Amino acid sequence: MSTAHVRHLIDYIEAELPQGVWPHWTEGWPREIEAGLLDAAFSARATYGTPTSGVRAVIARWRAHRGEPLDDLAALAEYADEPAALIAVLDNRQRVPGNYTTKAEAVALAARSLVAAGCRQSSELRDEEVRRNALVQIAGFGNATWECFTMQLGVCIPESRELLKDFVIDALAPEVEVTSTTADELLAAAATRLDVSPATLTHAIWRYQRAQRRLAGAR
The missing domain is CATH 1.10.1670 (Endonuclease Iii, domain 2)
Structure with a gap:
């Protein structure tokens, strides 16, 4: 060199x-696993936007609802059985690739799956098969979602x-x-x-x- x-x-x-x-x-969303998961979901086949529009607006609305820091997936997992409430909070009805469900519902289901796999906070995120599978098994998500999710948290797979x-x-x-x-x-x-x-x-x-x-x- x-x-x-x-x-x-x-x-x-x-x-x-x-x-x-x-x-x-930007650095992505270091130490904010909730923001990283929302980014990975809502940036798929969508315009990323500005700090006040698109993906970052979704994260800002969640932050206003949730407070800081955004580093506990259990908060999103709580909506797995009530996705309509999360849609209302995020004010976004986009659907995942394949049109299986809304991105909000997929996020809630993925959060619950990741928590069950032992990945609740950013410090627990690693590129391991059990954690990867916990995400990619959600309809509409896949390896590209996992790559985006990990990159936002500073885990370079x-x-x-x-x-x-x-x-x-x-x-x-x-x-x-x-x-x-x-x-x-x-x-x-x-x-x-x-x-x-x-x-x-x-x-x-x-x-x-x-x-x-x-x-x-x-x-």
Whole structure:
């Protein structure tokens, strides 16, 4: 890794997802597992919006109802048998992919399932089969939901790491042979130069890569 490589990566970042334009320069929802689950559900096939619209408006309404911190899935699980009440709180009737149910009901069911699997707070979130299965078994959710959920809490699973590595490859190949370790080192150095936390940079890039993947799939 050289200073020139870091500079080229930063140039690519600034060209593709400039901080003044790309809306995802945040750390996600560290230590707020409820917000992370809501984000994973409501960002699926939806416009992410601004801090006062879209997904973040849903989370803001839940925060106003619930208070802080949003780090106990039992609060959402309480609505598993009464989803209409959660729909009213969130003021959102969007449905999950496949139209199986509302996103609000799927969130409540997933929260109950995750609590039963031993994942109630952000400190208990790990990329383990029992926890992953607890989420993906909910109709309308899947591995993409799990990837988004974990990323919002700062848990970078293999699928997410591959997206980040691919971004660095796009920025620097063929001049640089990019391994997972090289990608991590370059992203950490770029975050320092951009004066943001590594979590903020990787979250912004991950969102960008997800958007690019969706666009490619639509072609």
